[in-house]
């Protein structure tokens with residue numbers, strides 16, 4: 001059944017009120033579809049019920065007791081047109097214009113305050129009470145024979161007064177009817193939201209290969225997804241409302257309902273299939289309201305386990321990125337991609353320079369993937385991440401017994417493991433001088449000597465090195481070997497900081513947001529995440545470059561995925577650093593004040609690490625830098 005996009009509002013009213021409703025609806029424009037049932041509530045129930053069943057009504061509006069009656073008879077929300085004090089005053093003033101003698105004919109006694117109004121309004125106000133139409137007629141009959149006053153009352157009273165040729169005034173005002181319309185629209189909005197949520201949940205449950213069922217405190221099934229129904233061999237509709245143990249005694253949730261304790265990872269057999277079960281109490285607002293059962297075929301778990309193990313066994317030395325993953329249309333990015341393409345065709349060493357998080361490793365992997373070495377390993381090592389002695393054994397490997405604690409059978413170094421592939425040496429400027437000498441020898445001789453070995457092993461490796469800082473200073477200070485520098489810097493690629501290619505920020509944000517939302521399984525437009533982000537981030541320096549942008553987007557995506565809405569205020573709260581202006585945050589050493597800046601950066605890194613309770617991954621993520629950059633910073 002396709003339902004109208006506009007809220008469909010039913011109004012149950014008799015003539016005078018119906019007239020008011022028509023007037024109002026004409027003025028309210030295209031906000032809803034109006035279905036007027038012009039009958040007394042008792043007679044309207046059957047029609048309204050049929051319309052609800054046909055999906056033609058989202059909510060119903062009715063006055064007084066009619067609303068109460070419809071509320072018990074219908075499955076949709078009912079908004080009541082209420083008589084306000086203002087309505088009564090307005091109706092009495094109108095009545096007085098016709099005749100100073102007025103009668104208020106209502107089902108309930110008027111409040112004392114309206115008795116008190118009588119002298120002020122200078123009208124004779126005689127409230128009369130009726131319960132049934134018959135009683136109302138009796139009152140009207142008596143009045144028509146005596147003083148013939150103006151009758152103030154509901155739509156039905158106005159209708160009946162007409163039959164006794166008595167003048168009358170409707171007690172409801174346009175404002176009260178409008179208030180009921182607004183209430184009905186709001187009720188519809190909330191009900192539709194709830195329904196959409198329920199439908200989404202149903203779709204999710206239907207798509208799960210895992211079996212899921214939820215029961216109430218009486219163990220009666222409230223929800224069961226097709227996977228579980230088919231595992232136990234019943235129809236889902238049939239199962240709803242029955243006790244779960246009736247479907248399959250081994251699946252009983254009675255124990256969890258009684259104890260309130262979860263039971264995990266138990267194996268049961270149903271219809272010849274071995275199933276792993278999870279039984280969990282269902283808690284709402286601190287109260288247990290039922291329990292949930294999930295089932296997985298043990299064969300499926302074993303298959304997944306085998307696959308995971310196989311994945312883990314695969315070589316870790318694989319490039320994950322290609323140049324196609326490098327987003328950016330700025331002139332600088334286009335040049336970088338063009339050069340990288342060119343360099344992929346050569347086999348010479350490359351030196352990539354750029355601040356932390358600008359994509360040095362991404363480009364190194366991209367060059368490798370396009371090169372003739374693409375089928376070989378891509379081995380990455382961050383020279384700043386290891387103390388000198390460890391760095392040496394990581395790179396060159398060692399023979400058995402080379403040092404105390406060395407592994408039996410020795411261990412190949414990363415240079416060896418990169419044979420026929422690419423060795424990516426990040427933060428090359430941090431490599432100690434003796435190792436630089438050994439590396440130079442490997443590049444010249446095309447062989448590597450493990451620690452403690454006497455025989456070199458031939459290797460065929462292409463080196464791509466990267467540096468976040470200008471190596472010229474290290475060269476001048478004698479901290480980097482000139483001959484190694486020239487050996488590495490045959491081909492050169494410079495990646496500018498993100499702030500220097502502002503137009504890429506939007507492109508990157510879109511791609512990163514789309515990726516992050518897809519990973520979260522959230523079917524939401526990346527645009528809605530990017531708009532408030534880009535508004536707040538204009539002029540921001542992005543000290544952590546693309547990695548920082550990635551972290552911010554990831555943070556926003558998690559929030560956006562959960563709430564399905566994201567505004568500038570949310571971004572301000574979730575990423576306060578964006579508002580802190582371009583001068584704050586980490587920056588690469590690029591000014592004569594580099595030393596002071598270095599100290600400031602270290603102090604900030606230490607402070608953040610303390611705030612994160614020593615968790616380096618968390619601290620690095622907060623700072624928008626890699627763990628290794630953090631390590632380098634802390635090392636001072």
Ligand SMILES: Nc1ncnc2c1ncn2[C@@H]1O[C@H](COP(=O)(O)OP(=O)(O)OP(=O)(O)O)[C@@H](O)[C@H]1O
Pocket residue numbers: 325326327328354355356357358359360361362363426468508546547550625626629
């Ligand atoms: N142009 C780009 N397009 C898409 N993603 C990018 C781009 N540049 C960088 N990234 C992403 O940003 C993150 C950081 O990039 P990468 O690790 O290559 O930077 P790096 O310069 O090597 O950093 P560090 O020096 O701190 O190790 C990675 O997840 C990478 O995929």
